Amino acid sequence: MAERSHAPGQTESGGGGSTASHTPSNSRAETAAHLRQLLETEGDAIHAHTSVSNLQRHEVFDETENLDALRSEARAIKEDAIDRLPELIETVREAVEANGGTVYVAENAADANAYVADIVDDRAATSTAAESASGRPSVVKSKSMTTEELDLNDALESEGIEVTETDLGEWVLQVADDTPSHIVGPAMHLTREEIAELFTEQFDPDEEFETAEELTRFARDHLGERIREADVGITGANFVVAESGTITLVTNEGNARKCAVTPDTHVAIAGVEKLIPSIRDLEPFVDLIAKSATGQEISQYVTMLSPPTESPTLTFDEPDEPIGANTDAETNGSTDREFHLVLLDNGRTEMRADDQLRETLYCIRCGACSNSCANFQAVGGHGFGGETYSGGIATGWEAGVHGQDSAAEFNDLCTGCTRCVDACPVKIDIPWINTVVRDRVNRDAEPEAYDFLVDGLTPDEESGGLDLGKRFFGNIATAAKLGSATAPVSNWLGETAPVRALLERTLGIDQRRALPSFERQSLVDWFDARGGEGESKRRAAAGRKETHDEPTDALDREVVLYPDVYTNYVDTDRGKAAVRTLEALGVPVSVPDLPESGRAPLSQGMVATADAQASKVYAALAEDLDAGRDVVVIEPSDLAAFQREYERFLPERSFERLRDNSYEICEFIFGLFENGADPAALSTAGGDGERIGVGNGNERGNENGNRDNGHPIAYHSHCQQRTLNLEAPTVAVLERCGYAPRTSTVECCGMAGSFGYKREYYEVSMDVGDRLASEIEQASTDLVVASGTSCGDQLETLLDRTVPHPVEVIAPDHG
Amino acid sequence: MSTDTDTDAVGQLEHALEELEVSLERVSAADASERLAALLTEPAIGVDLPFESVSLPESVTTEPTAAALADAQTGITPATFAIAEYGTVALESRAAGDEPISVYPEHHIAVVAASDVVPDLAGGFDRLADQFDAGGDSIVFATGRSATADMGDLVHGVHGPGEVTVVVLEDR
Structure with a gap:
């Protein structure tokens, strides 16, 4: 067969051999043009086939009683065989x-x-x-x-x-x-x-x-x-x-x-x-x-x-x-x-000796990682693939059998959303393989002329030469802190044409994408100004008195609310809603200034930086964990870092301690309900007809909603939240609060943290998002909620409406 | 309906085959030959059936020539066992030609004893492991009709049979 006719660089400008990830502008444009062409010519057919296979896989997996045991057994056989x-x-x-x-x-x-x-x-x-x-x-x-x-x-x-x-x-x-x-x-x-x-x-x-x-x-x-x-x-x-x-x-x-x-x-x-x-x-x-x-x-x-x-x-x-x-x-x-x-053999013996790539050899080549991947569904294997293999696991195969350059061509299309993790029959951590290979590609890259631009913003553990955009997004916590401190000037500046052009040229941030708008007062500052832990204890005690006739030990909890970067500096409203909700249910909260989780650098393949962040987070939380406090997280991708990736960074006991004591916010609220807390303390759809925290002016009160049937609400869970099996608790919480949630089937919103900001992937991101948006529009509800930051941003752009976090809908409106 | 396990397994097999648009015929050993004759389309080829007092209809050619194999409309083979859960028949790849006779003609008729219908894949692998121990180490699990969606829509009868019938010998 002829040379592969679909490689980037051969279609438009004939760049040949260059990889998408290292060089800025020109290669970003090439990659964007290549992917745009695939979206137009092959995307529809690929989406039709892969999404059907994916839905059918979901169905048959659901019907298979011993599925998890089967997958574990298969994996164990492969581990033994490769050994x-x-x-x-x-x-x-x-x-x-x-x-x-x-x-x-x-x-x-x-x-x-x-x-x-x-x-x-x-x-x-x-x-x-x-x-x-x-x-x-x-x-x-x-x-x-x-x-x-x-x-x-x-x-x-x-x-x-x-x-x-x-x-x-x-x-x-x-x-x-x-x-x-x-x-x-x-x-x-x-x-x-x-x-x-x-x-x-x-x-x-x-x-x-x-x-x-x-x-x-x-x-x-x-x-x-x-x-x-x-x-x-x-x-x-x-x-x-x-x-x-x-x-x-x-x-x-x-x-x-x-x-x-x-x-x-x-x-x-x-x-x-x-x-x-x-x-x-x-x-x-x-x-x-x-x-x-x-x-x-x-x-x-x-x-x-x-x-x-x-x-x-x-x-x-x-x-x-x-x-x-x-x-x-x-x-x-x-x-x-x-x-x-x-x-x-062709490289397999070396893969077997490589602690990070070995898992690739367990692959049975079923294509489930391709079918479950929203980006793959959009562009197919001619975009999301190397010389031979395609889809999420292809990064491991290509790096192993054809070399890292072939993997580098497409590896950035993996956003780390983890939907393939549930799909893989042999439980391969495919996102991790993608992260590791991205890290190796980063380290092989040449130092760049523009490094000085991000140097002050990037207190990372990485050597020079890494793509500037990756370095910027990997250190987003520092940029967000600066943006908040200088708001609203930073917000005005960020929207000016010259700044956007500069951001696109140097960092690869697409000019068409709205930038987050920073809050001058961070969530942590708001909480301190409000009276800190003392005030929270007072409010929780009042909440407890009101809602529990007989307080039980199970409800005697204290929460450390993790201020993820986005909640702390950009969407402080959902953080405030979480605080108010917990207090109304009788649980006192603290919101300390905690380090970034490592999710941001991980998504850019900056493993050493993420590893260092994990240690910092654990050190900062150790005393709270020892004191028996629960760590509650709003942003699912940060919780996923605690519960999945930290296993690779922390000692086993530390990892397990944090994993076992950290919760997604709605998961935690569901637990309180299960132990006797009363949803009536919250803002429910069956209440007085006013819902809180949804400021789009579209609400029609609760004339269509009632406690029996519930008020219709469209809910898009977050990809990593689904992989953690935490979509169901949010659905249950919404139901207890008088809503009838309609959940999405689209695996990912397409935004995936920084992915949708990147010039070369903006159109893929919008294509994926469009499918989700049209599904949500078909649900015809006056309320749309999403658990993830980027899911919310993406849907707000596509639907031109406010898309809050579920906790904002159920939070009481005072305090 | 009988609660006998064989019968239950046959019922489950029938149900699974319905989903695959494969018909299941229940027949006694005595009536098998006549039923097969009614099911087949000539020219038909086959492999001698190993079940006591069950023979192929006279119109069926065994040990066919290559030309007969290419021309045959129906191929009849025994199935060593069947897996009720999935509607699977196990065909041995033997010198008698089970493999080409079951895959080349448009219509494959698999004949299986009711006592050889196992409930699930685990039961199938028990039988398979026994078979391997006994030296019969080439087996095909065939489930439903040959299919492809590679030409843009689902089509049956690609390289393998487009029609499959499973005949269960109730008293064997």
């Missing part, structure tokens, strides 16, 4: 050789390709298959991403070998001279109309192709002939069972079955990571792979062959001989079959 990899390679070698086949471990692509070409030439010379039309040696293939990694087709064709892909999607790509846009549905970026046009032009049928049915029939006949004539059948392998030498192929079409048993010679090509110990270990994977990939319970065909098989050889140019005529009756097996297992 024992050298031993398993020897085991499978013995097993395949005992069966009568051959195992070849190929060091790299050239090695693998040369070996396969030799086999084909050798077999073509002695093959009993029908002569192909061209008289050249011929190969039929079933779908295999590993052979894409090898560029096997090009290599064989350059040796004069005819190669035909028999998976319909792969064949369409072969005819179109295109590359896969998705690891499972490689041609999903093409519509039926485009395929029909292509095939009509290419094959000149009597009547123009129109329907998928016609195209499929034609493909079946055309490819059927190729299969019958072929000298060698090449398949990949989803799993290889070491003990028995069993190749497992998971397919829906049936072409892999035919490719494996029709020609006399079968070559299976698999990365070494596909080895699992025994046939029993296959069970969780067979159960999970189709569910994860397409939402099917099981694929049409799970082929488990321990070749060379006893299945009779088929010789279609001797039509009158019974099939299997050359079978040896003595052994009851075919004498004529040949089998080669090619196990590919």
Whole structure:
């Protein structure tokens, strides 16, 4: 196949080879143009397919009772198998050789390709298959991403070998001279109309192709002939069972079955990571792979062959001989079959030794991380992908097999939203792999001329040379503090054209995106000015008296409200609402000035800075934790840092202590309700008809709402909040307060912290956001709430209305 | 309805197959041949059935030639076992040609004994592991009809059969 035709830099300006992440302006513009083109040409088809697969995966996951146990089991098997990899390679070698086949471990692509070409030439010379039309040696293939990694087709064709892909999607790509846009549905970026046009032009049928049915029939006949004539059948392998030498192929079409048993010679090509110990270990994977990939319970065909098989050889140019005529009756097996297992290393041994990339080898290539990714749904694998692989996990694969530069091309499209974390059947921390590779790319970058511009704003742990925009966003806490201290001048200045042009040129902040407006008085200052902890205790005591007849120990709590950067300096209203709500329910609050969580630097791949922040946060909270106080967080991404990433930064006991004692604000309120606190203390939809904290003038009172049915409210949870399983408590709190929440199905708002501000990603961000906005508009509610800062900002821009945090809707309006 | 576990499993299998638009036929061993004859479309090819006093209809060619394989409309094979939960039949890749006979013709008829219907995938893997221990180490789990969405819409009958029937021998 030709050089990948979709890489950035080759479409518009021919920049070639440059990576999106290092250089400012010109390469940002190139990346933006490339992604814009994909949004226009491939985005709709990709979104249609991936979003359906994703919804079906959600459904079948929900219906699978032991899902989590299955995923854990699958992961444990992979961990063990990769750990024992050298031993398993020897085991499978013995097993395949005992069966009568051959195992070849190929060091790299050239090695693998040369070996396969030799086999084909050798077999073509002695093959009993029908002569192909061209008289050249011929190969039929079933779908295999590993052979894409090898560029096997090009290599064989350059040796004069005819190669035909028999998976319909792969064949369409072969005819179109295109590359896969998705690891499972490689041609999903093409519509039926485009395929029909292509095939009509290419094959000149009597009547123009129109329907998928016609195209499929034609493909079946055309490819059927190729299969019958072929000298060698090449398949990949989803799993290889070491003990028995069993190749497992998971397919829906049936072409892999035919490719494996029709020609006399079968070559299976698999990365070494596909080895699992025994046939029993296959069970969780067979159960999970189709569910994860397409939402099917099981694929049409799970082929488990321990070749060379006893299945009779088929010789279609001797039509009158019974099939299997050359079978040896003595052994009851075919004498004529040949089998080669090619196990590919190509960087995998190094990945195995790399503590951060090793997890990538557990990947079963189901594509769930692609389907669950809002950015992938928008642009597909030609944007969110490297030389071979695409989607979230591709960063690990590309960095491992093709090198970091290939991963750098697209790695920034991962926003760290974590929706793939729930989707992955083997529980790979895909966002972490993306963060680590981003960090490595950052560190490889050249120091830049503009570093002095951000130096004062960036008290980080990073070496020079990192992209200025990343460095700026990674140190957002410092900038926000300065912006607040100098508000409103900073806000006015930030909106002037020259400043916006400078921000775009140097930091890559898109001029079309509204900047946050800083509050002069931070939440921490407001709380102090209000009387601090003493005043909060007084208010909580009053609240408790009013709402609890018999105060219980369970309600005897004290809260440290974590002032995340955004709540502290930009959206102080939601912080104040949280304070008032907790006090009304009888819980005293403190709002100390705490360090930034590390979420901001993490999202820019600044791991060392995030690590240092984690230590600072824990040190600042340790005394409160020891005193038994609960840490309550409003911004879900900061809570996710405490509960997920801190595991990598803090000692186990510290991590667990903070994890177990930190809560999302609505999760905490739900807990208070569950222990007897009375929602009547809050502002409820069934109350006096006034709702608080929603200042858009659109409210129509509660004439449509009542306690039984609830007042309709559209609610978009935050991506990381969903991954923490914390969407449900917010829904429950809203219900208890008299609302009927309608939740969104779109996985992410597209803003994702800094992502939507970046010039090269602004349009992708808006495309993703548009889908969410139209879903919310369809809900036709007069209230829209969102838990995340960036979700709220994105929706406010797209819907042109106020989108508060849920706690602002339920908070009592005084104090 | 009987509470016998086999029967329950067959009921579950039938339900799963309905979802896949595959029909399930219940038949006694004595009536199997006649029922198969009614189900098939000629030319038909097949693999001899291993169930006691069950034989293929006379119109079915066993040990077919390559030409017969290419022309066949119906292929009849035994299934070693079936998995009720998912509607899966387990086909052995044997010298008798089960694999090509089940995948090449447009209509595949799989014949399975009721006593070989296991409730779930775990039960299937128990059988599979036994099979591997006994040396039969090439098996296909086939579930429903061959399918693709690669041409823009879902189409059945791509490289494999577009029609599948599962015949359950109630007294075997």
